[in-house]
Amino acid sequence: MPAQRADARRNYARILAVAEDEVAAHGADASLEQIARTAGVGSATVRRHFPTRRALLEAVFHERIEALAARAGELAEADDVRAALLEWLGALTAYSASARGLAAAVVRDGESGTGQENACAARLTEAGGPLLRRAERAGAVAPGVTMADLLTLIAGIALATERHPDPAAEADRLLRLAVAGISPRG
Incomplete structure (x- = not known):
């Protein structure tokens, strides 16, 4: 080229x-x-x-996605696999809540019919996958939970808190609620 x-x-x-x-x-x-x-x-x-809106969004978020991927790599060998996964999901949630447009870029399938992969979601899936697999093997995550599930959850939280006075704090609260569940311990 x-x-x-x-x-x-x-x-x-x-x-x-x-x-x-x-x-x-x-x-x-x-x-x-x-x-x-x-x-x-x-x-x-x-x-x-x-050439596409998604290509523009991927370029806008590229550096931060790479920083999140690097953080996942740093956490990949942590002793507490649950804490490592939750720390990374918390960082992803905080960034998604503070960076308008990222949540939509992660969940959007882009322009219909282009056949292009969603690079943001793919990179986050690649980076977070090892954290999720280790947590699942350790019994810290329910079997069958996928990175797509977690990315969708975080994107939903970010979109839901976008107009909140303190989106990052509200997104963190909602992530913790999702992780803990809504049923009382008993």
């Missing part, structure tokens, strides 16, 4: 910076046209760099 021209690299960086701001302000449905206008490029330039 030929190297990008300098102006193309600048356009990419400018579009991505504007997209980060727009997604933070408006979530996953941020206007691509507004992103193009603010970045000072045409809509075709945005689509050339990011």
Whole structure:
């Protein structure tokens, strides 16, 4: 693949910076046209760099997804497998609650018919999978729980708390409630 021209690299960086701001302000449905206008490029330039909305969202969240994946790797050999999984899920929940648009990017199947994999969900599944498998083998997680289940739960919590005055605190409370269950111990 030929190297990008300098102006193309600048356009990419400018579009991505504007997209980060727009997604933070408006979530996953941020206007691509507004992103193009603010970045000072045409809509075709945005689509050339990011052929789908999901491609743009994946680029916006790439660095944080990689940081979460690295954290999962750090926790993979922890002695307390339940605590390790819950710490990672807590970090994922906190970020999902604070980063508007991430929850939608994780659960959305993207533009119908593209056949593209959801890179955000795939990377989180790859990273969190070993934590979940170790917790399941240790009996700390019910058999049959999947990473898709956990990502859907966290995305739901993030979406439900998006307009809460303190979304991160409320998301953490709801995650702890989901983990503990709603039945009294008895």
